[in-house]
Amino acid sequence: MTGKANSTSSRTRSTSSTSRGPRRSPRPGSNPSSATPDPQSSSHPHPARRTPSVNEKTAGADPVRLSIVIPVFNNPSHVRTAVDIAAAQTCDDGLTEVIVIDDGSTDDTPQVLAEAVARHPNVRVIRQENSGWAGGPRNTGLDAARGDYVFFHDADDRLDGDCLGTAVSYADAQGSDVVLVTIEGRGGRHTHADVFADTQDEGDIRRLVRSNYSFKLFRRSFLHDHDLRFPAHRIRLEDAQFCFRAYAAASKVSILADRSYYFVYDHGGGHISQTGTAPELHAQGIRESLLPLTSGPWEPELRREAMADWFRRVTLNRFNDSFDGRRVEFRLPWIAESKKLVDEFCLPSRLFEFYSPLNRARVWSLSTGIPALVEAVSRRGNRSRLVAVEVDRAELTGVRLVLEGRAAALLAAEDITALTFVLRRGDEDIAEFAADLLPVAATSADSPDAAANAVKRFRSEIPLKALLAHGTVKVYARADTGTEETRAVRVGLADTGVLSARRWGLRVEVTPTSLGGANLHVASGARAFAKRLTGLGRRSMR
Template identity: 35%
Template sequence: MNNMAVPDVSVIVGAYEAMPYLVRCLESVEKQTLGAGRIEIVAVDDGSTDGTGEYLEKFAAESAVPTRVVRQANSGGPSGPRNVGLSLARGRYVFFLDADDYFGEEALERMVAMADRAGTDVVLGKVEGVNRTAPSSMWGRTVERVDLYNSRAIFTLSAQKLFRRDLLTRLDLTFDEGLRTGEDALFTLEAFLRGAGVSIVADHTCYYLVGRDDGKHVTRSGGYVLRFDSARALMRLIADLVPPGVKRDKLMVRPFTITLLQQFTPRLLKESDDVRRHKMELAAPLMAEHWTPGLAARLKVNERLRLECVARGRLDLLLDVLTFIRDGAAPEVVRKGGMTYLAFPHFGSPGAGVPDVTYEVTVNDWSGKRRVEPARTIRRPGPLARWAVRRVRGRVRALTARG
């Protein structure tokens, strides 16, 4: 393996108790149209006891794809194996392939071609879920170079992407082994922000994200404290790399809605008073440091209201809002002063101390099944309206020509 030419891609596979999913995973690497001579595999068995390590060694001895196997004691998470694999990788690009998942056949060929053509450092290949949901909003079209601040790319920060290895080496970028969840989001977002651009391959399924029948997928594990650790780390990274203002607010939407807000859903109603108070305590410094009016204006009313209750330390109000949401109630749509509001609990109540602006519709929102738009949104005229405007303009021109 050490004597082979520099491969285009080093596929890094961290594996723990990965059988039988590992079989299809490695077969998908062998089937790549990029060709075995342009790929290497660096596989790290993280202390498995189900035959994962033995299967890796058997595969390495028989496969046409050059494969290096490392067997180590269990590290407790995916960061350790990925970092070991990254330290041994020699390819121009690296791809972190989870042992449960598998590639589409043309995945690496298409992503390498995109990176070479566009000169970008990260390529996102379309993901499809198998026995689980997968992110979908960012796969609308193939883009050589996305505008990160006006793209849905920040809502897919898992590590399963093509990274230019020179970027990772230059930044000395590795996975934070102190984080037990969200470590891939931290790694990927830093590559997004400090790299030479991000591309999207949306016209071909490159990656199949598999939900294990035994429910042991790593993203499903870990307590709520770990989620706060993840949110804190991601918010700090954004604050360190992006100055205050519109761009920072746009990026902050991700950790606030995907990570922090998920701790304050109707599930909180079933948790103990101690857990509720602890979550409020963990969230308080994050809200104090990073919650801004610009960020708040980018959220739906129910999202903003819940976080505003957290920011104000009003667990009592938050529980009222969560009960309203749990019961499936539709907030009344209120229009006043040229603005549109959704009357969730405590709207217009001076005693609650939550200002009306918290309830203002600032992005497209919903009241039950009814779509509600911001009052200041100017909608593009429909076909009939555009036809009428053309008729009127034509009539005006005709009358003007006649004097």
């Protein structure tokens, strides 16, 4: 990595490269811990360096420049190292304070923190009842902070030595409200290294959204002026919500990539907000994180591209090879919630314009809300070619059932040149019938069909004879795309209801399956009457 600055801006409004001017006075009522023994004790990890106590501020010492906020719950082994390194951070023209929020720990964590306070006069601990989520403790630490800048730190991660003073000096020089410092993953934890390819004094929004961790340097007065706080309730992606709101409100967001600053670890436990959430709550977290990206100070195309990247990562990527192997109770709520997100964000902003064929197919299938089509796209075996079919009209004409609807070419299928319906009972194909393909009216810019390679209307006539012997059959489709014929794909209904066709007392229903496929069913009360049509049906099959 290099420290060379990239001055290219993705924002449209002007920014200032000067410092922020007079700093906001410290919040009242946030007293440091009284436990301040001799910092030169042999237990101190850096005995050669004395970190001044924040108590000295009242005695005319330098102001607090940096506040490091560390929430913790039942994590004694990791928080010890995290606090020791954080307490050793130095700034050229002021003090550093470390504020640890003990979120109701029930193990040895309080004792470990008491020992840390004894070792480091600039460490204070605030103990509160368990909140169950990281947002509340972070807000508590933010309220107690007195530094010009705040850095949020997790208890099971660590800083790379004495480094944050450099970031503070950089923020002063640039007049930045937010500074992203280089984060590196350890123990299998993934971070986006491309975000920190080089320093950007004015960060590109397409990079910024790929760093949704809260481990950043924030100007405290900026957070206060814009009332920026973490969600305190149980919700996913709370870091992204906080960071993206900050990106949108800031006059300047910078990326500092001159060295490594922070290591994130995958320890397999110890996170305050590591437990799972229901799909509805997770989807709400996605929604709240997307809202700041729907407008803001960035060039519209760059903003849409950044928004599309984030939407792909948190929504579309879930529908992968393993998705249809999950329990139905997991799959169906996720499909329903993701459809809402597609309708609310992806289609109106035409995010699919930035996507690969696979992700465009995911968008289209989710827009239908039909589980069978979503899962068909998710399976790797269908990715080379796929045509999805929806039935939206059923009618009895003579002794034939007429099905109409739309077929969409997805993934590698550029067009649909032929469509055949396949009737199946169990594992046996009973009969197949060709459909007529018809052109469709031009689609609007935010129509789901705009995400497909091609969409056509179809009409297929199925003789009743094919249904009478079995009563109920499943419907599949096979399509020719001009180069290669697709495998059979389950047919869905355009709505969740039942399509019904009636004539002469005969009723044929197109009913959804539990996963959104379709069955053809001759109603039991009409079977006797249907037998009288068998002869006529036989002649129609010839």
